[in-house]
Amino acid sequence: MRRLLIGLLTVAVLPVALQAQLAVRGEIVHTMAGPAITNGVVLIQGGKIERVGAAADVAIPAGYTTLNAVVVTPGLIDAHTVLGLSGYLNQDHDQDQLERSLAIQPDLSAVDAYNPREALVEWARGYGVTTIHTGHAPGQLVAGQTMIVKTRGRTVDEALVNPFAMVAATLGESARAEGAKSPGTRAKMAAMLRGELLKAQQYARKRATEDEDKRPARDLKAEVLMRVLAGEVPLLITVHRSHDILTALRIAEEFDIKIVLDGVSEAYEVIDQIKQAQVPVIIHPTMYRARGETENLSFETASKLKAAGIPVALQSGFESYVPKSRLVLFETAIAAANGLSFEQALGTITIEAAQILGIADRAGSLEAGKDADLALYDGDPFEYTTHCIGVVIEGEVVSNVVK
Amino acid sequence: MSRSCAPLFLLLSASLLVAQQTPQAFIGARLITIEGDEIAPGTLLVHRGKIIAVGDNVAVPPDAERHDAAGKIIMPGLVDTHSHVGNVEGGDRSGPIQPDVRTLDSINVRSAGIQKAQAGGITTVNIMSGSGHLLSGQTTYVKLRDGKNIDDLLIYNDDGSAAGGIKMANGTNSRRAAPFPGTRAKSAALVREQFVKAREYRDKIQRAGGDPEKLPGRDLALEALAAALDGKRVVHFHTHRHDDILTVLRLAAEFGFRVVLQHASDARFVAQEIAAAGVPTSLLLIDSPGGKIEAKDNAFENGMALERAGALLGFHTDDGITDSRFFLRQAALAVRAGMSRNLALYGMTMAGARMLDLEDRIGSLRAGKDADFIVLSGDPLSVYAKVLETWVDGEQVFDRADPKDLLYATGGYGASHDQAHALDHLEEEGH
Numbered sequence: 001m002r003r004l005l006i007g008l009l010t011v012a013v014l015p016v017a018l019q020a021q022l023a024v025r026g027e028i029v030h031t032m033a034g035p036a037i038t039n040g041v042v043l044i045q046g047g048k049i050e051r052v053g054a055a056a057d058v059a060i061p062a063g064y065t066t067l068n069a070v071v072v073t074p075g076l077i078d079a080h081t082v083l084g085l086s087g088y089l090n091q092d093h094d095q096d097q098l099e100r101s102l103a104i105q106p107d108l109s110a111v112d113a114y115n116p117r118e119a120l121v122e123w124a125r126g127y128g129v130t131t132i133h134t135g136h137a138p139g140q141l142v143a144g145q146t147m148i149v150k151t152r153g154r155t156v157d158e159a160l161v162n163p164f165a166m167v168a169a170t171l172g173e174s175a176r177a178e179g180a181k182s183p184g185t186r187a188k189m190a191a192m193l194r195g196e197l198l199k200a201q202q203y204a205r206k207r208a209t210e211d212e213d214k215r216p217a218r219d220l221k222a223e224v225l226m227r228v229l230a231g232e233v234p235l236l237i238t239v240h241r242s243h244d245i246l247t248a249l250r251i252a253e254e255f256d257i258k259i260v261l262d263g264v265s266e267a268y269e270v271i272d273q274i275k276q277a278q279v280p281v282i283i284h285p286t287m288y289r290a291r292g293e294t295e296n297l298s299f300e301t302a303s304k305l306k307a308a309g310i311p312v313a314l315q316s317g318f319e320s321y322v323p324k325s326r327l328v329l330f331e332t333a334i335a336a337a338n339g340l341s342f343e344q345a346l347g348t349i350t351i352e353a354a355q356i357l358g359i360a361d362r363a364g365s366l367e368a369g370k371d372a373d374l375a376l377y378d379g380d381p382f383e384y385t386t387h388c389i390g391v392v393i394e395g396e397v398v399s400n401v402v403k
Numbered sequence: 404m405s406r407s408c409a410p411l412f413l414l415l416s417a418s419l420l421v422a423q424q425t426p427q428a429f430i431g432a433r434l435i436t437i438e439g440d441e442i443a444p445g446t447l448l449v450h451r452g453k454i455i456a457v458g459d460n461v462a463v464p465p466d467a468e469r470h471d472a473a474g475k476i477i478m479p480g481l482v483d484t485h486s487h488v489g490n491v492e493g494g495d496r497s498g499p500i501q502p503d504v505r506t507l508d509s510i511n512v513r514s515a516g517i518q519k520a521q522a523g524g525i526t527t528v529n530i531m532s533g534s535g536h537l538l539s540g541q542t543t544y545v546k547l548r549d550g551k552n553i554d555d556l557l558i559y560n561d562d563g564s565a566a567g568g569i570k571m572a573n574g575t576n577s578r579r580a581a582p583f584p585g586t587r588a589k590s591a592a593l594v595r596e597q598f599v600k601a602r603e604y605r606d607k608i609q610r611a612g613g614d615p616e617k618l619p620g621r622d623l624a625l626e627a628l629a630a631a632l633d634g635k636r637v638v639h640f641h642t643h644r645h646d647d648i649l650t651v652l653r654l655a656a657e658f659g660f661r662v663v664l665q666h667a668s669d670a671r672f673v674a675q676e677i678a679a680a681g682v683p684t685s686l687l688l689i690d691s692p693g694g695k696i697e698a699k700d701n702a703f704e705n706g707m708a709l710e711r712a713g714a715l716l717g718f719h720t721d722d723g724i725t726d727s728r729f730f731l732r733q734a735a736l737a738v739r740a741g742m743s744r745n746l747a748l749y750g751m752t753m754a755g756a757r758m759l760d761l762e763d764r765i766g767s768l769r770a771g772k773d774a775d776f777i778v779l780s781g782d783p784l785s786v787y788a789k790v791l792e793t794w795v796d797g798e799q800v801f802d803r804a805d806p807k808d809l810l811y812a813t814g815g816y817g818a819s820h821d822q823a824h825a826l827d828h829l830e831e832e833g834h
Contacts, residue, residue: 089696090693090694266816287725296815296818296819322689336787384786387739
């Protein structure tokens, strides 16, 4: 039903964008689907990329509006954030990223919490971020669901790409409950998570009973975890200490579920195990604060994992104070200065992020048929003093301020 | 306090002198001198902790140790006018105004944060207590020498006292349950009350004319405030909102204390007023606006606005709000938003030195100044540039080529463990 609704809305909203015919010219166009193109052109029609190539080969048809930039990249993807749920004023009324009443709440939908008009959504968009994987924050054993949206739209439905992307879980210090509540220890966290997954397995079996009267009453939490157990939706597990990373891998293997590792300050200590498990990784913001369980984080983690062949994306993460959000572009710049090549670094916030999030058919590279999401810069986007000068989402110029 | 550590201090000084017997010449670098034109290529000659010569035609003494710095950039050590490195503590929760509290008595110089600041190219720091009080204590100006105790890092005034300022704050951080203030007007009233007291205390001392019978009993809190009234201690005032900034200017004019505006998130809305008051500002540029209501308008454009208004401005890390290893990024972000390159680099060095009354000793590459400088692999405003070496008083305190130092620069296992390294350093040198 929801899917159908979204379909209808998309048709209703898009006429303006459909009419827009754009040509974006860049001295360098990083398509992320092959080598960068010098003096490249991207033609856009109906919200989609029509053609990409060298200016010498691609004539700009009459009636197209032309935008010029020094560097053109795919619209940036922030592989994990809380934008739209954790507001910039940081007051009780705008903090919806974490519900602390229960340790395990997989039934909390990000769609029900997302504020598309939050100031930080527009702020991130102005720097070229066009797609975000956002939702419930780290800090509870199972905090809730995440979703994928474009950084535009007046309503969540106008922004949606995937209303249910992952289930956010946390193992380690920050998932500890206060006082006599559970989980109070790491071992208890693992035990509770196992217990909940087993319960969902049993629930799935009982619900499959042919006799309707013998089926148990519906359990929305278990139904969400059923989808995790079926491999439809990954468990996004935030872990920082190396032993917590191994706990996450152990549980994933036991239940044969898909997981994505998140945070992973000490990932460089267990590279072989991560690689063997074939698990993708969304690394903490490079400039994240090194303290508590993140005290051993390294600016070189992205380059070390990448060198080992592990799929890597970067993120803005969650911030509880000042600054209220990080910018995935700035965080990636530091990784680019600490061992990642330019293309590798850009990949962590474009094509590789799209692959990890399962949206590479629509986003992450400049290829004909994909969504026309582009970011325009007046120089190397990672340089501190470069500006983002334009942002296009699905063929619509959503920002032309110089930032 | 310094007396009890004197033997160690003397021992250390003697050893340092031995280490500095050899002049050090850095040859072929681009020299960003800050007070003059850039020199490219040039030579920096240092000896016995001081800069001996800076120029494109420096005679290198035959006994000098020569460092090939071709292709590198050398600039003065960075001055961080507001940091919380060293696990610093100030006043407790007992009251909003605690001028008798000295951060000097709390700083742990073996904190990993000190090593990371050296890796960031910072050589001088104003270590401050927090902003959860109207006045949380006396701040401490330190040089980031490798040291075993706070005495090794202190900067001394001409009268032998340890250099430092006073930390004050207004706005929301210091608003709490009684005895803390509940409103902005009450915050200002409580501050006025204490400065009036301090003025009376100071006047009483002056009237006594040295007569012990007439001298008031020593009051450490009023003494510190009196030092601010006399201009001997600069007040470093945490303030964000435009009206709070103006309240700081009002109080400073009323009582005549010297002040530096710290953070000043709304500086661009009152840049003219700040410039007209002749008050310097130390900016903190944060990646996103918000995190609390009074920082909702923080923007990189504050640098450009203050520059255009003609106000003196510098930057700080507020470490751990931002990491000391990214201090140069502050200047670069200001340039991104319209500030001039020269003044942004001035803001990382000389401006800070002036705010700490240390402009005659540090902040630029000039003969006679302390040999505090950094060697960079590239342009200081580039994300790709690395701090290769950091030197304080002619001693190398950070060397990226040394794996132990590199750990603090990049992070990794143990990089945040309170220190072993500075001790190793001293032991290796035979201390």
